[in-house]
Amino acid sequence: MNASVLRNAKLDEAELRALKSEIEDFNWDYGDVLDGNRLGEWPNFFTEDAFYRIRSRENADADMPVGLVHCEGRPMMVDRVFALMHTEMFEPRYYRHVIGTARVLDVTAQGVISARANYALYETILDQDTRLMQAGQYVDEFVRAGGRLLLKRRECIYDSTIVHTALIYPV
Amino acid sequence: MNASVLRNAKLDEAELRALKSEIEDFNWDYGDVLDGNRLGEWPNFFTEDAFYRIRSRENADADMPVGLVHCEGRPMMVDRVFALMHTEMFEPRYYRHVIGTARVLDVTAQGVISARANYALYETILDQDTRLMQAGQYVDEFVRAGGRLLLKRRECIYDSTIVHTALIYPV
Amino acid sequence: MNASVLRNAKLDEAELRALKSEIEDFNWDYGDVLDGNRLGEWPNFFTEDAFYRIRSRENADADMPVGLVHCEGRPMMVDRVFALMHTEMFEPRYYRHVIGTARVLDVTAQGVISARANYALYETILDQDTRLMQAGQYVDEFVRAGGRLLLKRRECIYDSTIVHTALIYPV
Numbered sequence: 001m002n003a004s005v006l007r008n009a010k011l012d013e014a015e016l017r018a019l020k021s022e023i024e025d026f027n028w029d030y031g032d033v034l035d036g037n038r039l040g041e042w043p044n045f046f047t048e049d050a051f052y053r054i055r056s057r058e059n060a061d062a063d064m065p066v067g068l069v070h071c072e073g074r075p076m077m078v079d080r081v082f083a084l085m086h087t088e089m090f091e092p093r094y095y096r097h098v099i100g101t102a103r104v105l106d107v108t109a110q111g112v113i114s115a116r117a118n119y120a121l122y123e124t125i126l127d128q129d130t131r132l133m134q135a136g137q138y139v140d141e142f143v144r145a146g147g148r149l150l151l152k153r154r155e156c157i158y159d160s161t162i163v164h165t166a167l168i169y170p171v
Numbered sequence: 172m173n174a175s176v177l178r179n180a181k182l183d184e185a186e187l188r189a190l191k192s193e194i195e196d197f198n199w200d201y202g203d204v205l206d207g208n209r210l211g212e213w214p215n216f217f218t219e220d221a222f223y224r225i226r227s228r229e230n231a232d233a234d235m236p237v238g239l240v241h242c243e244g245r246p247m248m249v250d251r252v253f254a255l256m257h258t259e260m261f262e263p264r265y266y267r268h269v270i271g272t273a274r275v276l277d278v279t280a281q282g283v284i285s286a287r288a289n290y291a292l293y294e295t296i297l298d299q300d301t302r303l304m305q306a307g308q309y310v311d312e313f314v315r316a317g318g319r320l321l322l323k324r325r326e327c328i329y330d331s332t333i334v335h336t337a338l339i340y341p342v
Numbered sequence: 343m344n345a346s347v348l349r350n351a352k353l354d355e356a357e358l359r360a361l362k363s364e365i366e367d368f369n370w371d372y373g374d375v376l377d378g379n380r381l382g383e384w385p386n387f388f389t390e391d392a393f394y395r396i397r398s399r400e401n402a403d404a405d406m407p408v409g410l411v412h413c414e415g416r417p418m419m420v421d422r423v424f425a426l427m428h429t430e431m432f433e434p435r436y437y438r439h440v441i442g443t444a445r446v447l448d449v450t451a452q453g454v455i456s457a458r459a460n461y462a463l464y465e466t467i468l469d470q471d472t473r474l475m476q477a478g479q480y481v482d483e484f485v486r487a488g489g490r491l492l493l494k495r496r497e498c499i500y501d502s503t504i505v506h507t508a509l510i511y512p513v
Binding site for chain 1: 184185188191192228269271272274287289290291303305306307308330331332333
Binding site for chain 1: 359360363366367369370371373374377436438439440441442443444462464466468469470471472473474
């Protein structure tokens with residue numbers, strides 16, 4: 001987790017600022033798709049071979065690979081979304097992402113952008129108080145394809161040691 | 172709520188980034204005025220004919236116009252503020268806005284800027300725990316007047332289905 | 343707290359935007375060091391003579407100097423960190439900072455940058471729900487030394503009127 005010591009040497013400062021701003025827009029749109037329950041659009045944020053995982057901080061710190069959700073490749077994401085859209089096993093609820101500023105940590109010669117952002121995810125179940133569902137961090141690798149950013153890898157590391165819901169929904 | 176598909180074609184990327192940054196400053200100042208209990212300054216963020224509403228996500232999704240607070244025009248905001256400043260019907264409390272990054276979605280030929288931002292609003296009542304009062308989204312239209320941004324329309328869409336307080340205070 | 347009326351006249355708008363972005367990166371790194379439990383790196387964010395205080399909003403508003411934590415100079419910070427790293431008097435827990443956008447308020451002729459940012463700090467104790475530990479505001483003065491920003495002064499003003507933990511950890 002030695003994020004702050006990594007510093008990019010390949011882009012100049014203005015380019016890094018532009019990239020930070022672009023990733024913030026990406027993250028906002030990503031959260032908005034999930035909050036707006038437009039699940040079918042979610043896989044579009046990823047490359048075909050992307051890796052997506054929701055993993056507890058405990059497991060991430062211990063280097064344990066087990067995650068709550070684990071998708072290798074966009075087809076697995078599409079399957080997951082299809083299943084979620086055709087199952088209504090849990091009470092209707094609202095989600096709201098409040099995502100902090102993005103931090104660009106590295107850009108490789110191959111154009112892989114390492115970035116992170118912290119998030120708070122709030123959940124509202126009908127007739128219950130809005131509550132914090134998860135505080136966590138996106139640990140990301142972006143690539144640029146056809147002019148736009150895509151996630152090659154997103155790991156959602158959440159702090160909670162108790163998980164209340166089935167949490168089959170992407171974060 | 173198909174926010175992510177709207178994309179601006181009228182400003183170049185550097186101008187959009189500048190606008191995003193400027194709106195983030197605007198939102199910060201807006202939250203700071205409310206958090207600092209400087210209510211008298213709140214109407215100054217709006218145009219003379221501005222529309223302001225605090226509405227539940229449930230009503231917004233169902234296209235129901237009913238909101239907790241509904242102001243048409245700055246004079247109604249000034250009245251509301253005057254009433255609030257001269258009524259002390261509820262316990263003293265602190266508010267704190269934590270507002271995420273701003274997302275510019277559109278700029279019309281007439282210069283109307285559509286933008287959104289997600290927020291968490293925390294409330295602290297004396298001798299009680301700080302608690303989340305509202306998670307929500309600002310759905311905004313800005314115009315530029317005399318060099319500075321002003322809200323022509325701000326709708327605060329909150330997720331909660333339970334409202335604890337009278338919530339007569341602007342968000 | 344009349345933050346919104348202070349406006350900088352010494353830097354042009356592009357320079358202010360660059361500074362805002364740079365401070366957001368600084369704040370992200372700062373939070374990441376604390377969240378990642380890399381306490382030994384925390385004093386490196388400060389100048390040698392820096393002032394650091396965690397103070398309640400109640401005391402700040404009343405101009406009472408008493409704070410939960412009060413460090414004058416980096417050596418006091420190093421001492422505090424050393425003590426914390428060699429005492430394990432409290433249960434293991436995770437922290438997570440979600441810090442909002444930065445607001446640059448002033449830059450003096452001497453290069454002292456006044457800036458603020460709101461934060462939510464979440465705490466997770468093993469086998470308990472993640473909870474909001476503090477909502478608050480960083481009230482900062484930065485200077486530039488050797489090309490990078492350093493805090494000459496950071497005050498963490500928290501809203502809570504109840505403090506649950508010993509809270510000897512920096513915020």
